[in-house]
Amino acid sequence: MIELRENPVIALGSKRCVYQHPFDEDSIIKVWRGDRENSNGKCLRYRQRQDLYREWREMVRVTTGKDPAFPYLVRFKGYELTDLGIGMVFQKVSSPDGDGLGWTLDYMKRNQIIDCELEFRLLELLRAVLRSSIVVADIGPFNILYGKTKSYGLGFRIVDGIGDKTLVPIMRFSSFIRKRRKIVAVSRLLHTLGISEDNIFKD
Ligand SMILES: Nc1ncnc2c1ncn2[C@@H]1O[C@H](COP(=O)(O)OP(=O)(O)O)[C@@H](O)[C@H]1O
Numbered sequence: 001m002i003e004l005r006e007n008p009v010i011a012l013g014s015k016r017c018v019y020q021h022p023f024d025e026d027s028i029i030k031v032w033r034g035d036r037e038n039s040n041g042k043c044l045r046y047r048q049r050q051d052l053y054r055e056w057r058e059m060v061r062v063t064t065g066k067d068p069a070f071p072y073l074v075r076f077k078g079y080e081l082t083d084l085g086i087g088m089v090f091q092k093v094s095s096p097d098g099d100g101l102g103w104t105l106d107y108m109k110r111n112q113i114i115d116c117e118l119e120f121r122l123l124e125l126l127r128a129v130l131r132s133s134i135v136v137a138d139i140g141p142f143n144i145l146y147g148k149t150k151s152y153g154l155g156f157r158i159v160d161g162i163g164d165k166t167l168v169p170i171m172r173f174s175s176f177i178r179k180r181r182k183i184v185a186v187s188r189l190l191h192t193l194g195i196s197e198d199n200i201f202k203d
């Protein structure tokens with residue numbers, strides 16, 4: 001079992017904490033946030049199981065096919081048992097200077113980092129997502145990072161938010177609902193970032 005409890009949390013999402021993998025410089029481990037378990041532990045544990053399954057199911061599906069969004073998804077490496085519960089291991093996205101973790105779109109927007117070239121590259125990712133069969137639950141500004149990965153070098157990567165959020169995977173079954181949902185999510189993201197939608201919904 002991997003011991004994480006004494007290690008620093010290197011990033012925090014609304015549901016999960018991110019730790020450096022102690023034995024693999026190129027990986028991070030995500031575990032559920034302990035501070036959120038108290039009030040209704042049972043319900044939360046059920047939700048965690050759902051989340052684990054949702055993400056895993058979509059990862060397996062996309063990574064075994066020839067999906068255009070595939071290179072943009074950060075690699076899922078499997079599960080590890082930790083002293084903080086079950087952890088999901090992913091390839092690490094490092095910041096462009098290699099000093100910390102990849103930059104979120106939120107950080108890039110706040111620090112006015114997104115120039116024309118980066119905007120072009122981000123739009124390429126979003127177009128690939130729209131063209132693909134990938135199911136998107138939440139393509140927000142904290143779930144896309146810009147940085148380096150061993151397998152693909154420097155670029156934008158999706159680190160979270162894929163798979164159906166609902167118990168019955170309606171988006172998996174209906175390509176119409178899936179596409180519609182993605183258009184709304186992409187449009188909302190572009191609006192948040194102050195980027196025009198003009199060229200993206202054409203094909
Ligand atoms: N593979 C990764 N490499 C580097 N940083 C990551 C990676 N995955 C997540 N992060 C960082 O951790 C934060 C929280 O992770 P996330 O999976 O979005 O958690 P949550 O499920 O709680 O939303 C992200 O916003 C990002 O900053």
Ligand SMILES: [Mg+2]
Nearest residue numbers: 013142143160
């Ligand atoms: Mg997230």
